[in-house]
Amino acid sequence: MTRDQRRVASSRVVNIADLRRLAQARLPRAVFDYIDGGADGEVTLRENCRAFQEVTFRPRNAVAVGKCDLRTTVLGAELSMPLLLAPVGFSRMICPRGEVLAAGAAGKAQIGYVLTTISGSSVEDVGAASSACRWYQLYLVGGREAAEAALVRARRAGFTVLVITIDTGTFGFRERDIRNGAGALIGNKLLPKLRFLPQLVVHPGWLAAFLRDGRMLTLPNVIVPGRGPMPLAETQAALAASVVTWKDLRWIRNVWPGPIVVKGVLTAEDAQRSLDAGAAGMIVSNHGGRQLDGVRATLRALPEIVKAVNGRAEVLVDGGVRRGADIAKAICLGARAALIGRAYAYGLGAAGEAGAFRAIEILRSDLSRALALLGCESVADLGRSYVDVPASWATQPL
Numbered sequence: 001m002t003r004d005q006r007r008v009a010s011s012r013v014v015n016i017a018d019l020r021r022l023a024q025a026r027l028p029r030a031v032f033d034y035i036d037g038g039a040d041g042e043v044t045l046r047e048n049c050r051a052f053q054e055v056t057f058r059p060r061n062a063v064a065v066g067k068c069d070l071r072t073t074v075l076g077a078e079l080s081m082p083l084l085l086a087p088v089g090f091s092r093m094i095c096p097r098g099e100v101l102a103a104g105a106a107g108k109a110q111i112g113y114v115l116t117t118i119s120g121s122s123v124e125d126v127g128a129a130s131s132a133c134r135w136y137q138l139y140l141v142g143g144r145e146a147a148e149a150a151l152v153r154a155r156r157a158g159f160t161v162l163v164i165t166i167d168t169g170t171f172g173f174r175e176r177d178i179r180n181g182a183g184a185l186i187g188n189k190l191l192p193k194l195r196f197l198p199q200l201v202v203h204p205g206w207l208a209a210f211l212r213d214g215r216m217l218t219l220p221n222v223i224v225p226g227r228g229p230m231p232l233a234e235t236q237a238a239l240a241a242s243v244v245t246w247k248d249l250r251w252i253r254n255v256w257p258g259p260i261v262v263k264g265v266l267t268a269e270d271a272q273r274s275l276d277a278g279a280a281g282m283i284v285s286n287h288g289g290r291q292l293d294g295v296r297a298t299l300r301a302l303p304e305i306v307k308a309v310n311g312r313a314e315v316l317v318d319g320g321v322r323r324g325a326d327i328a329k330a331i332c333l334g335a336r337a338a339l340i341g342r343a344y345a346y347g348l349g350a351a352g353e354a355g356a357f358r359a360i361e362i363l364r365s366d367l368s369r370a371l372a373l374l375g376c377e378s379v380a381d382l383g384r385s386y387v388d389v390p391a392s393w394a395t396q397p398l
């Protein structure tokens, strides 16, 4: 067993909150806050988690349940459980080769992995790390030509589904990052980095790994014509200058032959627009509360989207999933599968690939136990009759 594996196999690591605690101890504050924080007052970030607590289970007791079947398919791909790892930008700042290690964990667990455009690792390296379902998430930083080139490479590297994130027209106001001066950490200038010295010297393990990793200051999948890979430090400005619109979706439909999933759908109206644009799936997401603070929790928005879509596309959800029971609740409310962002990012920060894998396995055993206690043999059998939703949720527009 490696040191990382031993760290997360400890009997003191039983849930995602434990992985979060380990990540907090191992990462410099600016890096931990980058993962953990949200936009503005972090209201939506908290609401995402709280919404899961508001939905309660209706078990069928005195039912003998054998081994629970967690398998499902998402857009035709088989998954060992209804879970995908959401795109997490700058994963390589969390740990060396972060995207490769996260994809490796997903591959071992036979679940999906979504690679962000804001990746420090190449699509080829990440694609080779997993034989399970791999999706590529596109931002238009670098322009259309750079995007088209990335899509050709992603397809060749085994990515089968394209995810378009529509909620990042400009960067959310992430107060912790601004206070920490996190932007300077990924910049090319040495002097502004000096402010991090006190946090870096008390995290020598992370610092040594960060320096050894070396190659993380550019985006190897965003090759700007005539310039080469886009510097990581330019990402924020490039995102603000490259908002994805419905018009872009029509263009993307023509350049990507596979299924398209729209990420960041929160209303029936945007669900309909996604369908009109030819989406085969959508992810009900508010970017984990990192963009517009004050939007609804995703679990609350989910029934509205499921109703509007009415089986014409697959609906997935992310935001606030910290326990396997949360995945069960999302499925009961009509999601095909859930995605996690922070839950596995904490694992990566705690112990690299072993930590991300541990996060997945914690959620898998939670989900299996939740099913057994619900008296339900398979995720395919989960449905609305297994949960109670607060009466106040019914007053939202449907």
Ligand SMILES: Cc1cc2nc3c(=O)[nH]c(=O)nc-3n(C[C@H](O)[C@H](O)[C@H](O)COP(=O)(O)O)c2cc1C
Residues within 6 Å of the ligand: 034, 035, 036, 048, 086, 087, 088, 089, 090, 116, 117, 118, 137, 165, 263, 285, 286, 287, 288, 289, 290, 318, 319, 320, 321, 339, 340, 341, 342, 343, 345
């Ligand atoms: C550190 C971090 C970076 C993220 N980067 C991206 C990104 O590059 N692209 C994207 O579409 N979503 C990004 N997200 C949002 C996630 O894909 C996902 O929607 C969100 O994390 C789900 O909420 P959860 O963290 O509560 O699971 C990021 C989230 C985090 C925490």
